[in-house]
Amino acid sequence: MSLNPNLTAERPTFVTHLECSMTGERYEADQLHGLSSVGRPLLVRYDLDGVRAMAPRAMIEARPTDLWRWRELLPVRRTADIVSLGEIETPLVPIPKSGGPNVLVKDEGRLPTGSFKARGLVMAVAMAKALGVTKIAMPTNGNAGAALAAYATRCGIETIVLCPEETPEVNVREIAAQGARVYRVNGQIDDCGAIVGRGAAEGRWFDFSTLKEPYRIEGKKTMGLELAAQFRWKLPQAIFYPTGGGTGLIGMWKAFAEMETLGWIGPERPKMFAVQASGCAPIVRAFEAGEEHAERWEDAATVAAGIRVPKAVGDFLILRAVRESGGTAMAVGDPAILKAVDDCARQDGLLMCPEGGATLAAYREALRTGLVDEDDRVVLFNCATGLKYPMPEAGIALDRHGEIDLGGL
Amino acid sequence: MSLNPNLTAERPTFVTHLECSMTGERYEADQLHGLSSVGRPLLVRYDLDGVRAMAPRAMIEARPTDLWRWRELLPVRRTADIVSLGEIETPLVPIPKSGGPNVLVKDEGRLPTGSFKARGLVMAVAMAKALGVTKIAMPTNGNAGAALAAYATRCGIETIVLCPEETPEVNVREIAAQGARVYRVNGQIDDCGAIVGRGAAEGRWFDFSTLKEPYRIEGKKTMGLELAAQFRWKLPQAIFYPTGGGTGLIGMWKAFAEMETLGWIGPERPKMFAVQASGCAPIVRAFEAGEEHAERWEDAATVAAGIRVPKAVGDFLILRAVRESGGTAMAVGDPAILKAVDDCARQDGLLMCPEGGATLAAYREALRTGLVDEDDRVVLFNCATGLKYPMPEAGIALDRHGEIDLGGL
Numbered sequence: 001m002s003l004n005p006n007l008t009a010e011r012p013t014f015v016t017h018l019e020c021s022m023t024g025e026r027y028e029a030d031q032l033h034g035l036s037s038v039g040r041p042l043l044v045r046y047d048l049d050g051v052r053a054m055a056p057r058a059m060i061e062a063r064p065t066d067l068w069r070w071r072e073l074l075p076v077r078r079t080a081d082i083v084s085l086g087e088i089e090t091p092l093v094p095i096p097k098s099g100g101p102n103v104l105v106k107d108e109g110r111l112p113t114g115s116f117k118a119r120g121l122v123m124a125v126a127m128a129k130a131l132g133v134t135k136i137a138m139p140t141n142g143n144a145g146a147a148l149a150a151y152a153t154r155c156g157i158e159t160i161v162l163c164p165e166e167t168p169e170v171n172v173r174e175i176a177a178q179g180a181r182v183y184r185v186n187g188q189i190d191d192c193g194a195i196v197g198r199g200a201a202e203g204r205w206f207d208f209s210t211l212k213e214p215y216r217i218e219g220k221k222t223m224g225l226e227l228a229a230q231f232r233w234k235l236p237q238a239i240f241y242p243t244g245g246g247t248g249l250i251g252m253w254k255a256f257a258e259m260e261t262l263g264w265i266g267p268e269r270p271k272m273f274a275v276q277a278s279g280c281a282p283i284v285r286a287f288e289a290g291e292e293h294a295e296r297w298e299d300a301a302t303v304a305a306g307i308r309v310p311k312a313v314g315d316f317l318i319l320r321a322v323r324e325s326g327g328t329a330m331a332v333g334d335p336a337i338l339k340a341v342d343d344c345a346r347q348d349g350l351l352m353c354p355e356g357g358a359t360l361a362a363y364r365e366a367l368r369t370g371l372v373d374e375d376d377r378v379v380l381f382n383c384a385t386g387l388k389y390p391m392p393e394a395g396i397a398l399d400r401h402g403e404i405d406l407g408g409l
Numbered sequence: 410m411s412l413n414p415n416l417t418a419e420r421p422t423f424v425t426h427l428e429c430s431m432t433g434e435r436y437e438a439d440q441l442h443g444l445s446s447v448g449r450p451l452l453v454r455y456d457l458d459g460v461r462a463m464a465p466r467a468m469i470e471a472r473p474t475d476l477w478r479w480r481e482l483l484p485v486r487r488t489a490d491i492v493s494l495g496e497i498e499t500p501l502v503p504i505p506k507s508g509g510p511n512v513l514v515k516d517e518g519r520l521p522t523g524s525f526k527a528r529g530l531v532m533a534v535a536m537a538k539a540l541g542v543t544k545i546a547m548p549t550n551g552n553a554g555a556a557l558a559a560y561a562t563r564c565g566i567e568t569i570v571l572c573p574e575e576t577p578e579v580n581v582r583e584i585a586a587q588g589a590r591v592y593r594v595n596g597q598i599d600d601c602g603a604i605v606g607r608g609a610a611e612g613r614w615f616d617f618s619t620l621k622e623p624y625r626i627e628g629k630k631t632m633g634l635e636l637a638a639q640f641r642w643k644l645p646q647a648i649f650y651p652t653g654g655g656t657g658l659i660g661m662w663k664a665f666a667e668m669e670t671l672g673w674i675g676p677e678r679p680k681m682f683a684v685q686a687s688g689c690a691p692i693v694r695a696f697e698a699g700e701e702h703a704e705r706w707e708d709a710a711t712v713a714a715g716i717r718v719p720k721a722v723g724d725f726l727i728l729r730a731v732r733e734s735g736g737t738a739m740a741v742g743d744p745a746i747l748k749a750v751d752d753c754a755r756q757d758g759l760l761m762c763p764e765g766g767a768t769l770a771a772y773r774e775a776l777r778t779g780l781v782d783e784d785d786r787v788v789l790f791n792c793a794t795g796l797k798y799p800m801p802e803a804g805i806a807l808d809r810h811g812e813i814d815l816g817g818l
Contacts, residue, residue, distance in 0.1 A: 001503055001511050001786065003639055065474065066500070085759060086502045086516055091475070091495025094410055102410050107495055110519045113760070114796055137818075150758035160818050162807065169804075174796065176803030179755045181818065183807040191809045199815045230412055346588045349559035350494060351522070377410070387523055387583065387796050394585030395578075398571065398592040400600045406608045409546075409569050409590065 006068035007084055013077045014050045018042040018214055021317055030077070032131045034200070034212055041314050042214040043254065044075050048261045057264050061229065065089035067119060067222045073258060074123065075218050081130040083155050085112035087122055089226050092379070097347035098340070099360060100367070102377050104236075105350060106227070109385030113150050113174070115143035115353075116223065116383045120247055123219030124208060125151035133157060137199055138208040139192030141244070141305045142171030143384050148208060149180035160205060162192035167305065170388050188300055190311050210245035211314045220248040224255030227379060228265055235270050237376035238327070240363050242355035242383055243274040243283055244309035246318035253321035270379075271327035271372070274318055275362040277302030278333040280310060283318055287329035292316050303334045304354035306383060328371060336361035341386065353389055356382030415477035416493055422486045423459045427451040427623055430726055439486070441540045443609070443621050450723050451623040452663065453484050457670045466673050470638065474498035476528060476631045482667060483532065484627050490539040492564050494521035496531055498635050501788070506756035507749070508769060509776070511786045513645075514759060515636070518794030522555040522583070524715075524762075525632070525792045529656055530556035532628030533617060538564045546571070546608055547617040548601030550653070550714045551580030552793050557617060558589035569614060571601035576714065579797050597709055599720050619654035620723045629657040633664030636788060637674055644679050646785035647736065649772050651764035651792055652683040652692055653718035655727035662730035679788075680736035680781070683727055684771040686711030687742040689719060692727055696738035701725050712743045713763035715792060737780060745770035750795065762798055765791030 002008055018027040020036035021043050027033055029044075036042055055072040063069040067087035076082055090111060092104040099105070108116035121144065128136060137160040138148050145161040152159045159180040163172055164187060175182045185192045193209050200207035211217065228235060235256070241249045249272060259265045276284050279302040286294035294315040300308050312318065322329055341357035344350050352360070359380040366372045398404060411417055427436040429445035430452050436442055438453075445451055464481040472478040476496035485491055499520060501513040508514070517525035530553065537545060546569040547557050554570040561568045568589040572581055573596060584591045594601045602618050609616035620626065637644060644665070650658045658681060668674045685693050688711040695703035703724040709717050721727065731738055750766035753759050761769070768789040775781045807813060 001513065003501060003513075003641070084502075086500025086519070088497055088500055088519060091497055092412060093493075093495045104410065104412075110495070110497060112758075114794065150760070152758075153755065154758035163804065165806070167804075169802075170796065170800070172804040173800035173802065174760065177751070177754045177760055177795075177800045178758050182804050183818065184804045185807045185809050187809045195807070195809065195813060195815075199818070202815065204815055204818075232412070342586070345586045346562065349561075349563035349587050351559070351583065351586055385523065385794070385796065386586075387579065387794065391579070391582035391586045393578075393582065395572065395576075395581040395591050395593045397574070398594045398604070400594050400596045400604065404604060406604070406611065406613055409592065409608070409613075 004064055004066065006064055006066055006071065007082055008079065010079050011071045012054050014047040014072055015075050016045050016047050018044055032133065033214055034207055041211040041217070041317065044214055044218050046073060046258065048258060052262050067122070070222055070225050073225065075215055076126045076130060078130065081126050083122060083126045083129060083151050085150060085154065087111060087118060092230055093350055095344055095348040095350060098343040099363065099380070100374055102375060103363065103380060105352070105356070105380045105382050108381060108383050109353065113143070113146040114385040114388060115147065116248060117144040117147040119222055120216030120219040121147035121151050124213055124215040125155065125157065127215040128157060128206065129155045133206045135205040136208045137162070137196045137205040139189050139196050141189055141308060142167045143306060145175045145180065145182065146171060146178065149175045149178035153179035162195055164188050164192060168388065188310055189308065210247055217247050217251045217254065220251035221255040223248055224252030225259070228259055233265050235265060235268060236379045238271045238273060238372050238378045240273040240275055240359035240378065240380045242304065242307050242358050242381060243276055243318060244307040245312050246274065246314050249274060249321055250314055250317045269325050272322050272325040273327045273362060273366065274322050274329040275358050276329065276331045277304050277307055277337065277358060278331045280308045281331035282310060283312065283315065284329040284331045286315065287319055287322060292319060304337055304358050306355040307358065330362045330365060332358050332361040332365060340364070351386030352382045353384040353386050355384065356380065413473055413475065415473055415475055415480065416491055417488065419488050420480045421463050423456040423481055424484050425454050425456050427453055441542065442623055443616055450620040450626070450726070453623055453627050455482060455667065457667060461671050476531070479631055479634050482634065484624055485535045485539060487539065490535050492531060492535045492538065492560050494559060494563065496520060496527060501639055502759055504753055504757040504759060507752040508772065508789070509783055511784060512772065512789060514761070514765070514789045514791050517790060517792050518762065522552070522559050523794040523797060524552035524556065525657060526553040526556040528631055529625030529628040530560050533622055533624040534560035534564065534566065536624040537566060537615065542566060542615045544614040545617045546605045546614040548598050548605050550598055550717060551576045552715060554584040554589065554591065555580060555587065558584045558587035562588035571604055573597050573601060577797065597719055598717070619656055626656050626660045626663065629660035630664040632657055633661030634668070637668055642674050644674060644677060645788050647680045647682060647781050647787045649682045649684055649768035649787065649789045651713065651716050651767050651790060652685055652727060653716040654721050655683065655723050658683060658730055659723055659726045678734050681731050681734040682736045682771060682775065683731050683738040684767050685738065685740045686713050686716055686746065686767060687740045689717045690740035691719060692721065692724060693738040693740045695724065696728060696731060701728060713746055713767050715764040716767065739771045739774065741767050741770040741774060760795030761791045762793040762795050764793065765789065
């Protein structure tokens with residue numbers, strides 16, 4: 001039983017084909033694909049003329065606001081293949097004291113399994129279901145694995161999840177609780193990815209690594225669609241996005257292009273700020289060097305595990321979007337990240353995750369160096385609930401039988 | 410900056426007065442109140458004829474779906490007093506495998522600070538702000554304190570939070586991270602409440618204990634309003650509600666009455682099931698004994714800390730609502746609670762909190778004993794995100810340098 005028509009109504013779909021993000025080579029829709037023949041991500045293409053004719057913006061605006069309202073711009077053909085745990089439109093929370101008068105945090109921690117990974121995985125799992133996949137493996141720093149486990153479990157797909165040994169305990173336990181088999185590997189996320197890749201090559205499972213299947217990006221794209229709707233089709237001046245694999249940044253950039261073609265938004269774009277941690281900043285290094293690709297970052301280390309990604313298969317797509325937007329790639333140190341998390345919680349009552357804190361730290365730095373102006377409308381992405389991350393010890397003992405100095409409390 | 414008109418538009422308000430829930434004695438609106446003169450909760454009353462004339466249902470339905478859409482049925486007079494961290498309408502998630510075909514979980518873990526306590530506290534804090542309160546103290550099993558800390562911090566009100574020593578570490582840390590001073594007391598929540606009450610009597614702070622100020626119930630009422638809107642003004646057959654202080658159950662019951670007076674719903678009501686833990690079931694004991702009030706439960710113990718409430722000041726209101734509805738008060742054991750949490754996560758991919766698990770355990774029991782039918786449309790309240798609670802250890806070590814038997818994964 002569902003009361004949400006977005007999950008139950010049959011709707012026309014408009015996918016025409018997939019294409020290689022590097023060469024433009026064309027691939028058939030409705031077939032199982034990994035990377036393109038040159039080892040790069042595939043992008044889903046739509047008949048946007050068809051969407052324009054059949055799904056006017058006002059029609060979509062009249063629907064409930066969850067992720068599935070965007071169905072005509074999503075790849076899932078049959079309503080029966082939709083999987084859902086309640087993918088609500090995430091709220092924009094002002095942080096006037098720790099950020100500024102024009103800063104809004106898109107609080108992605110409200111999604112199922114507590115992170116924006118739900119957007120990508122709900123779509124990828126629905127497509128895996130549609131295409132008959134029965135076993136999936138994935139490397140993860142934590143949140144993606146939790147989202148995969150939840151959605152795959154929901155539709156009876158078997159999952160193997162590999163995490164770097166530094167992955168927080170709560171993430172590992174959450175993944176297991178939601179029905180996946182989970183392993184800790186003594187290495188980084190790309191070491192986990194290598195094991196997943198080997199098994200996929202041997203036909204043991206389908207590889208769900210970031211951008212190695214074509215549909216997570218379509219799910220993440222909804223962040224861009226939602227922002228446009230929330231800003232009443234006039235995008236903010238800048239977006240600060242915590243960038244590991246970069247699927248969300250690539251996805252939003254794709255969404256903006258699709259919406260412009262549809263006539264839903266104009267040609268103006270936000271400056272895209274790809275935010276990384278100083279201890280793992282391959283995109284920043286490539287951006288500053290003017291390179292199209294980013295080399296692997298050795299000895300990656302940061303408190304923000306979600307952006308501890310030494311090598312991204314979509315590096316060139318991230319770099320292109322950032323450059324086209326007039327934005328920049330920025331690295332921030334762990335102390336600035338932790339201070340931003342602490343300030344935001346203590347001053348504005350919003351507990352961000354470290355990766356979210358990194359965007360606030362980067363915004364502060366961008367303000368200081370004049371990359372953005374205080375009058376600019378800015379969106380920071382808090383990609384997960386702060387509750388999954390370690391917080392400082394607290395709680396002073398009080399003896400109810402003793403003499404309590406109430407004035408001292 | 411906010412893009413949500415619910416938070417920025419001035420709207421008419423309709424509070425006429427407050428009244429004692431026991432005697433009906435009348436109290437002035439727009440003044441600071443605690444309990445009534447006989448020590449019972451105060452209820453807020455509205456000019457519902459005025460609401461009917463000025464705020465038709467269709468007008469409210471056209472607004473964004475967050476909690477503040479219900480403004481004409483809420484006590485906050487001035488828009489400037491609204492405090493918000495993005496109180497979204499929480500989704501209804503089907504759990505067909507662990508629950509059944511007609512079971513929906515209202516996933517309150519999506520609210521700010523990860524629990525339904527945000528509903529009550531956002532309202533109480535906004536009213537405290539409106540009425541000039543500068544310092545608040547509260548006893549809490551965890552989640553209420555976190556919500557209080559976040560909202561009070563946001564509008565510069567000082568907060569003291571007292572927790573039983575058994576309160577999970579994550580809750581205590583979250584409260585402190587969000588700017589409150591937090592203490593652990595060697596006792597139960599009512600022992601904490603006694604200390605808070607003493608300080609309030611001495612004029613040191615305002616007492617924010619459950620139902621001891623009149624506005625948390627108005628915030629929790631929105632659960633009932635939301636359910637009606639989500640079910641298109643035809644309520645479900647049964648609601649299973651984890652019952653500690655019972656504010657939400659009382660609030661929903663009040664909401665149903667107000668909506669019937671407004672002509673928004675008919676006279677049909679869901680059967681209300683007040684769910685408690687076998688280790689702390691004062692309401693169940695009173696219900697079964699036919700009493701109007703519930704005696705304190707000694708040596709309370711359960712894994713579901715949120716319903717470890719030995720004595721509820723609104724006991725008679727809970728008991729009345731349950732009886733009027735034709736529902737019942739039910740206790741479930743910790744093993745059944747933990748099994749329900751585990752089943753729901755492993756089968757349906759939804760990680761509930763133990764209190765949410767208690768409602769699933771109670772539903773199963775009610776189904777078995779014929780109190781509800783499998784065809785009945787049923788709502789279970791998952792009152793907080795499962796991420797705040799201990800999960801079993803997981804994660805098998807895998808050596809990337811070693812020989813990995815991929816077939817064995």
